[in-house]
Amino acid sequence: MAETLPVDAADSEPVDLEFRDEDGYVSREFVALVEQAVEAEDAESTCALAGDLHEADLGDLIETLHADDQAKLIRLLGDAFDFTVLTELDDSVRARILGEMPASDVAEGIGDLDSDDAVYILEDLDQADQEAILQELKQSDRLQLRRALDYPEETAGRRMQSDFVAVPPFWTIGQTIDYLRESDSLPDDFYQIYVIDPGFRLMGTVALDKLLRTGRSDPISGIMGEPVHAIQATEDQEEVAMTFERYNLISAAVVDEADRLVGVLTVDDIVDVIQAEAEEDIFALAGVGGDAEISDSVVETVRGRFVWLVVNLGTAVLASLVIGLFDATIQQMVALAVLMPIVASMGGNAGTQTMTVAVRALATRDLGSFNTMRIIMRETAVGFINGVLFAVLMGLVAGLWFSDANLGGLIAAAMVINMLAAGMAGILIPIMLDKLNIDPAVASSVFVTTVTDVVGFFAFLGLATWWFGFG
The missing domain is CATH 3.10.580.10 (CBS-domain)
Structure with a gap:
């Protein structure tokens, strides 16, 4: 999309400028011109630059600007600003902009929108701000939007258009x-x-x-x-x-x-x-809040990630306790400390692969009672076969690395056990959580990682204790 625009408010020489660069991002040159016009409070140049942009493009432009310039840009655009643009913004950006605008201006802007877009803009505001904006609307629009907002979040009633034939x-x-x-x-x-x-x-x-x-x-x-x-x-x-x-x-x-x-x-x-x-x-x-946005502040980002990091800390402590049971074994053969992360890591990755497929299949209703057992058997078989293949590979590497065939055989056996456990955990845990009406996308990763770490460390160190007679 090419624009023919003045370089600045004092320059009458036009310049051809692409809105997006070759990678599809809003070009730095375009953003610089907009920032210059906004800082100069130049409404004419601002409208010439951004007034005719598609709402999706204008939304991308707004998100690239500094927070102090976002509401200012909208004010300078005046009647050229289409409030549909607000539906293209991250939630935190939209809330900040709406917080800086008078309720009467917001009501005037959303009054011309489809009802679903108006609801989308209003639904994340607190009750007092919603009510202040609704009071500025004409009665028919106010009743229509209130009816939609009365439906629970993330339902068809919130997303529907109230205008139809x-x-x-x-x-x-x-x-x-x-x-x-x-x-x-x-x-x-x-x-x-x-x-x-x-x-x-x-x-x-x-x-x-x-x-x-x-x-x-x-x-x-x-x-x-x-x-x-x-x-x-x-x-x-x-x-x-x-x-x-x-x-x-x-x-x-x-x-x-x-x-x-x-x-x-x-x-x-x-x-x-x-x-x-x-x-x-x-x-x-990934254990990140479902409403996370790239534009969130540091505090909001920390709050969204902290809880699951605490849960992960608890599972890591559990894995460490398992390792602590075999401290005497590790002291007598340092090579075990070098090799045991490999067993746990391979199991964790294998479990994550299976879990991701299972969670997606449950979400799309492709995994149900009609094929559950077949998929469980398939993933168990995949885990076992991958375990055997990597057992052969890692057994040879460990045996040559430490010049000890017994150590190679030990890690090979542990690899088979943990990869088999990873395949089973990756499919069974999401299914069980789904049966308990717990979102498997939220909780599966923590439990699957815990299983692969605990089983991996216990199998490897337990077999070493038995095989070499330590302890």
Whole structure:
């Protein structure tokens, strides 16, 4: 994307400038010009630079700026700023910007947004700030947003758009098309028309292509299809995303407990959900808070990681206690201290590989009662075979390294035991946690690492004590 822009407020010579560099990042030159315009309080240059950017690009630009310049940039853009940009920002950046803006300005900005975008902006604010902004909205918008915010977090009700096209079944195709042409309150984008009864209960759906191919005099009820895959408003957003993925949906109706139509979900909403859920699982596997952002402060980052580091400390102490049981053995053969981290490390890596596959399969519902035993047997076999292969390799290396065939045989046996235990733990622990309704993405890594460390050290040092007659 090329921009022809003034170099600064005092320079009338234009310059062609790419917004993004060759690696896809916002170019340093572009950021420097924006920072210069913002610091100079030059609204004209700021609008010339950033006023026509796509909301995703403007969001990236805002996140590259210093915190003090972010709200200032938005103020200088004035009416050229589209509040949809706020949905592209990290949560902490968005909250900081909203905290610096008057409630009336925020209300004016979100009043023109789709309801799902407005809810996304408001939902992370505290109750007092939400209420202050809602009070500035007109009553119809306020009631609409409050209803959406009343649904639990991470549900379809929070992600849905409240604007949709609904018609009665007795309308003709002509009436419906005329309504679509003349109404000023239609959503910006829609893919289906919903047919409802007088109680607003969903009766069926009509795809736009079918509507346009049918004669004007035909009733809408004659071409409506069954309301396939209607989503409950209280359904978890991860389950909704799986429904969209499984059935290749473009949009889906959202209904309440009485099957009344309350909103619609579209695929662009679900793409955001899929990304958010994937990020949450990745962070959870690493023991990082699920809402961690690259823009978080030091204090927020420490708070998000501290708890699981404490848990890991406890498991490390447990592994150290196992090593302490064999201190006499280690003192008599120093080579054991050199080799035992290899056994534990290989087991840990093997267990993490199996665990990652298992957690993902559970999240996507690819691992269930129909194939659990087969997958357990497969991963156990994989662990055993990898154990044998690396036992041969490491046994030869250790035997030649320390000129001791017995030591090579010892580490080979320990390697087989720990790799077998790693394969079993990597699949069984996530399954058991899932059965206990504990998120396997959050807790699996700690338990799997503990098993591989304890089994690895105990097997290696225990076999050494028995084999060489130490202790």
